[in-house]
Amino acid sequence: MSEILYESVVCPSCGCLCDDIDVVVEENRVKSIRNVCEWGISKFLFTKKFTPNVKRGRVEKPMIRGKTLTETDYETAISRAVDILKGSKKPLIYGLTNSGYNAQKIALNIARRLKGLFEPRGAALLSSYYAAMGDSNFYVAPLEEIRNNADLIIYWGCNPIHSTPRHLARYSVYPRGRCKERGSQDRAVFTVDVAENEMGKLSRRFLQVERGTDSLVMETMMKLLRGENVEDYKGDIATIENMVRQMTKVSYGAIFFGLGLSARGNAVKNIENLMALVKELNGKTRFVILPLYDDFNTSGVIQLLIRELKNPMPADFSVDHGAKNSKYSLLENLHEVDAALVVGDDPFWSLPSEKSDLLKEIPIVLIDPYWTRTTNKAQVIFPTAVTGIEAEGVAYRMDGLPLKLKKVLESEYPSDESILGEIYQRLHKEFP
Amino acid sequence: MAKLSMYQLYQYLPKTDCEKCGFSCMGFANRLISRDIKPEDCPFLLEPEYSESLTELNRLLGPEVEKEITGLIIDQEKCNGCGICVTVCEVNMEKSREAESGRGPGFSDDVVLRIDNGKIKLVDPHSCRRANPSSHICRACAELCPTKAISLV
Numbered sequence A: 001m002s003e004i005l006y007e008s009v010v011c012p013s014c015g016c017l018c019d020d021i022d023v024v025v026e027e028n029r030v031k032s033i034r035n036v037c038e039w040g041i042s043k044f045l046f047t048k049k050f051t052p053n054v055k056r057g058r059v060e061k062p063m064i065r066g067k068t069l070t071e072t073d074y075e076t077a078i079s080r081a082v083d084i085l086k087g088s089k090k091p092l093i094y095g096l097t098n099s100g101y102n103a104q105k106i107a108l109n110i111a112r113r114l115k116g117l118f119e120p121r122g123a124a125l126l127s128s129y130y131a132a133m134g135d136s137n138f139y140v141a142p143l144e145e146i147r148n149n150a151d152l153i154i155y156w157g158c159n160p161i162h163s164t165p166r167h168l169a170r171y172s173v174y175p176r177g178r179c180k181e182r183g184s185q186d187r188a189v190f191t192v193d194v195a196e197n198e199m200g201k202l203s204r205r206f207l208q209v210e211r212g213t214d215s216l217v218m219e220t221m222m223k224l225l226r227g228e229n230v231e232d233y234k235g236d237i238a239t240i241e242n243m244v245r246q247m248t249k250v251s252y253g254a255i256f257f258g259l260g261l262s263a264r265g266n267a268v269k270n271i272e273n274l275m276a277l278v279k280e281l282n283g284k285t286r287f288v289i290l291p292l293y294d295d296f297n298t299s300g301v302i303q304l305l306i307r308e309l310k311n312p313m314p315a316d317f318s319v320d321h322g323a324k325n326s327k328y329s330l331l332e333n334l335h336e337v338d339a340a341l342v343v344g345d346d347p348f349w350s351l352p353s354e355k356s357d358l359l360k361e362i363p364i365v366l367i368d369p370y371w372t373r374t375t376n377k378a379q380v381i382f383p384t385a386v387t388g389i390e391a392e393g394v395a396y397r398m399d400g401l402p403l404k405l406k407k408v409l410e411s412e413y414p415s416d417e418s419i420l421g422e423i424y425q426r427l428h429k430e431f432p
Numbered sequence B: 001m002a003k004l005s006m007y008q009l010y011q012y013l014p015k016t017d018c019e020k021c022g023f024s025c026m027g028f029a030n031r032l033i034s035r036d037i038k039p040e041d042c043p044f045l046l047e048p049e050y051s052e053s054l055t056e057l058n059r060l061l062g063p064e065v066e067k068e069i070t071g072l073i074i075d076q077e078k079c080n081g082c083g084i085c086v087t088v089c090e091v092n093m094e095k096s097r098e099a100e101s102g103r104g105p106g107f108s109d110d111v112v113l114r115i116d117n118g119k120i121k122l123v124d125p126h127s128c129r130r131a132n133p134s135s136h137i138c139r140a141c142a143e144l145c146p147t148k149a150i151s152l153v
């Protein structure tokens, strides 16, 4: 009954990648764990998010679908997956925001070899953000810089208490920083969201906006900054005016935006306007802008695209070398796709039904540790070890800092990286 | 109420140093204070002849006493482990250099509040400012908790 203490482990749950987690393991089970939030502990205990006492069902054996879903071995499953992918004219490689960097890289190479499409989850919002960052002179500010300097934090279209629970205490509002020695007393928080939530209690201003009007609010803020007339704006103009006044008075502001901006409106338009607003603000004071990722390695897959293709857009290898795609999301072309390789994501849950309905029509190869809505539809399912708990890897924090993920538990399952590697090797051999 | 001491708890243990718990009885008492183990982890305390000792140990260590000492009522159900209370508690800050910058306290730092298994835990109620009548009344953790998991009596 010997216990092993792993100190300063990285939590592989959200984009904060907290690196201060102390895990005590006994008989290959997590016995106790310190500093991790409730979302993180659910991951370490293989339970439902925020419900650490409800186990998630793990896929135990590789499965293939004939008339019904049947268990098989990895070898047979690999052959079937390779057949599906080889036979496809335009496969989609999708998900990957919950995989380590090396797994992401192999998946990109599979897409390249198959002349397919490669799209990370949530691409529309992220690609437009990174593209705009590249076009302007902005840089992705390190979270430590924000902690040390920010006197105004704005959360737009996200609720950090749910998506990244420790973000407030570790990086933004509450920690003391070099120039902010009194922590939250030296900072103000604004939140912009569609419904009042826990953030209301800790925000100096909570602006409730109607669904689909975020970009209009951003435009109105810009007009106010330029001293233009805003009479035609019908919402809560008093709060907006007040916020804008304070935004120009601070010495360092940080805006964190979340997936809310794509779930409730046109992601690309929202980002365009938000970036323009930040530009306008930077004419008066210092402002930085960062996405708040709720998957742990969204940042990694974008870094990969920028490094390999010099372009943060999803890659379309069917027309060229993938680098010239200028669409923020390729899912508009989903009707052309005739097979999909999905890694660590549940598109039947996360995509709107008009998109996921198209996926119903095509064979799906799925790599995921758990039963999900997508396992109900997939033709081939590979169970895997959970990266950062049962397998090592590298992930990039929301601000682009690379961190090493440890393995604290032994697993009978291979990592997603090794399954992807196997698929790649076989494609390479049979499909040179 | 005086600070709970290792010796006080030791009085209620079997004092055999049999090490079935993995420690000596004194070591066991020490870990009871830091809330790393429960009285029930000593097999002898589960026997009928120790039932009074067990009840007393649980009383001394229980939430009722935490409440008596600090006036803080913790509802673990509501807590999501965001760590805001851990970061804002000034006693934590004095006791752990990491807590100051928002990191979780180190494994062996002797703090007042820490996140244990995804939830808030008042590990050393005696060090809380509220337990010490001579220091000013603090309510930072309760006031800043976004989920209302900490309230005052």
Ligand code: SF4
Binding pocket: A011, A012, A013, A014, A015, A016, A017, A018, A035, A036, A037, A038, A039, A040, A164, A165, A166, A167
């Ligand atoms: S905030 Fe995110 S990375 Fe940090 S402990 Fe919670 S889930 Fe893990």
Ligand code: SF4
Binding pocket: B013, B014, B015, B016, B017, B018, B019, B020, B021, B022, B023, B024, B025, B028, B041, B042, B043, B044, B045
């Ligand atoms: S098991 Fe009980 S009696 Fe034995 S050493 Fe531990 S505390 Fe003492």
Ligand code: SF4
Binding pocket: B088, B089, B090, B091, B092, B112, B113, B127, B128, B129, B130, B138, B139, B140, B141, B142
């Ligand atoms: S009341 Fe003050 S001293 Fe006591 S735990 Fe809360 S923040 Fe810390």
Ligand code: SF4
Binding pocket: B078, B079, B080, B081, B082, B083, B084, B085, B086, B115, B119, B120, B144, B145, B146, B147, B148, B149, B150
């Ligand atoms: S008690 Fe409140 S502030 Fe402390 S970790 Fe829990 S939810 Fe966060």
